Amino acid sequence: MPNEIGLSDAAAKKLNVSPNDTLYVSHLEPIESLSHVRAKIYNKKLNYKAYNNIITDIVEGDYSNIHLSAFITACAGDRMDIDEISDLTKAMIASGKQLNWNKDIVVDKHCIGGLPGNRTTPLVVAIVAAYGLTMPKTSSRAITSPAGTADTMEVLTNVTLSSEEIKTVVEKEGGCFVWGGTAQLSPADDVLIKIEKALDIDSEGQLIASVLSKKAAAGSTHVVIDIPVGETAKVRSTEMAEKLKNHMETVGTSVDLNVKVVVTDGTQPVGRGIGPTLEAIDILKVLKNEEDAPKDLTERALLLATELLELSGKVEKGKGLETAREILKSGQAYKKFLAICNAQGRFSKPVLAPYKTEIRAENSGVLKRIDNRKIAKLAKLSGAPQSKSAGILLNVHLNEKIEIDQLLYTIYAESKGELNYALEYKNNHNDIITII
């Protein structure tokens, strides 16, 4: 009808209008910051103001997927210099909330993903909080991997806490392991990450800005970043890792963060479990110093705790490792872990999935290669992380001598259909584990 307009319920609510209201309709204002995106597409260098305009409009929801994808692509492939990465990071910090813990030193860690099972975070929190440092750890859920730290910790405790609840836990215990999704830190990052996942790219500049903006907004002062390097890890060469290390440490300084980057071995999964429940089981074994605790996970967690203790300046250089190991061996880390879980509302024991299939070696030889991406895909097809107890329990490591029919790994699933999805993928890919 002339002079009538129809609106969806969602639009009517957002505009706060009722039937019979008079509406004034005008042409959409152009999004001014898109001129900066176009400049970046044409290889121009942008300044802080330009990045700030872009990020502000992104957080306002003014960019379509087409605009977001163009911005990410224009910034990828080494098209941002170090000043631009700093400016983008600052703009992303400014776009959201910023936390303040009223502490001189607030530590944090981050791992540049890609390594299944590498669930060091809960262990590092337990060790450094037991030492007396403040580590208010917020973690993500899995986006494309079989488990994020938040997914794994949710097996053991509550991870969806309000800002007030997080504050109470951290004041009481010095640390937490919670889901960061409600915190509104660097909200532009949440928007951009979805597009990067759809494109399956990680541009260096966006990656650095993403990680460091979240850390700075969370009120951290000292951050250790773990970069596993391996041909099927996210970072595939030592050169790339060293470049990323330099850039991250430089950008960190520009936003008042003490950043230490540790380049680690990313050639195979860490620990045995891949999937929330299976990883939670590994974590408890390490904390309880059980005989069959995965050694690689223990040592990786101790290394990162060492770096954090020393970076904080509270533990003398060279003394970090023995300090961390003593906290773990003495049971103080386990005690702290349980205390934090209880402060977060519960401690629950992990329970394995009802369906499983054992995958055994079809030939003997030496285990030459584990494809991180394919084993992660296998864990996802089995149902992880939505099915918490689904995933892979890995029984072997690189360079091990393997006998024919030896157990390589067990696939766990919560339904037969998911077990079949995983098996179908396994049968179509004979290079998940290579024995020669």
Added chain:
Amino acid sequence: MPNEIGLSDAAAKKLNVSPNDTLYVSHLEPIESLSHVRAKIYNKKLNYKAYNNIITDIVEGDYSNIHLSAFITACAGDRMDIDEISDLTKAMIASGKQLNWNKDIVVDKHCIGGLPGNRTTPLVVAIVAAYGLTMPKTSSRAITSPAGTADTMEVLTNVTLSSEEIKTVVEKEGGCFVWGGTAQLSPADDVLIKIEKALDIDSEGQLIASVLSKKAAAGSTHVVIDIPVGETAKVRSTEMAEKLKNHMETVGTSVDLNVKVVVTDGTQPVGRGIGPTLEAIDILKVLKNEEDAPKDLTERALLLATELLELSGKVEKGKGLETAREILKSGQAYKKFLAICNAQGRFSKPVLAPYKTEIRAENSGVLKRIDNRKIAKLAKLSGAPQSKSAGILLNVHLNEKIEIDQLLYTIYAESKGELNYALEYKNNHNDIITII
């Protein structure tokens, strides 16, 4: 319900399934060609096979807007070399239908847009078809401009013809002016252009591939391309135009097209009318050799007709202009124009819009600048091209001496609301026409 699946009517139709059919559901196959897009994002050079895979998947509808935007952005900003532009052009030609006119010489023209009112195409078709050349011209409708050639010609005749109807018209009259939207030539281009418009960018490589793939697929052998240069035209500098000219002629050769690029003045609109009906009026005045026919439009059309006559080899170099002028002056071009219109089903006289406002000079001085983009925007706000008779009738040209209160232009609209939209924009922008 377990073991049940719901589908929209559209999905059920596409999959050709009925209620109670048994469906097998599997994970989506990855889009393999996205690995080439990622390689391009990371500055790699792609070959024909890679472009062909990408374009094939785009035509299949497998790319989301996120993927399309990333592909366009990764190719923009001088990131394709001349080999890549050739390969992309070939891939786009191969992706759709290709027409064959059974003639040794088939001519065409194209203007790299951005200049309001520059409606030379119908005049060039009439002149060269009257000479005896074959010019089966398909044109586009406006995407972001106040009129495309198809919009303007639709005022005067039918432009939506079937392939068979087009063939009949061209066999009879040697030329046509029809809408190219139904022809399925270079279908990837139609998809990519929408994303480029959303981003408001024209990457050089995509532009060349877009124009030349359409011409080659349409069966052309000799093509003249008009590049107007001006600070508010699409191409803003002579250097850019010369580079584009070289690349277009080189890529043309690689796809067996004789391409001649003409760099023209793009500092102001051509003709008086901006909008379908107003442009149609200009065209008829030129064809009928009326005293108040716009001289600039006449000369621009003669220049392009000259280039086409000479490029075809049918008219000796240096004799093209007098040949073209004679065809126009003698009335042969008008006769051919009417014959083509009648072959397309009708010839209708243009009728002006009912609402209008005259815009007069607020100061005296010399007309120093006409902003092509802003005057186009004004014409669009007045309703063009959806309202065929809406638009701008421009009364002045660059460097003219202007008296105070002299008529600068008239805004025509089909409704008061649209007239007000245009006036509001005019009142908020005092740099549409600059008199100093």
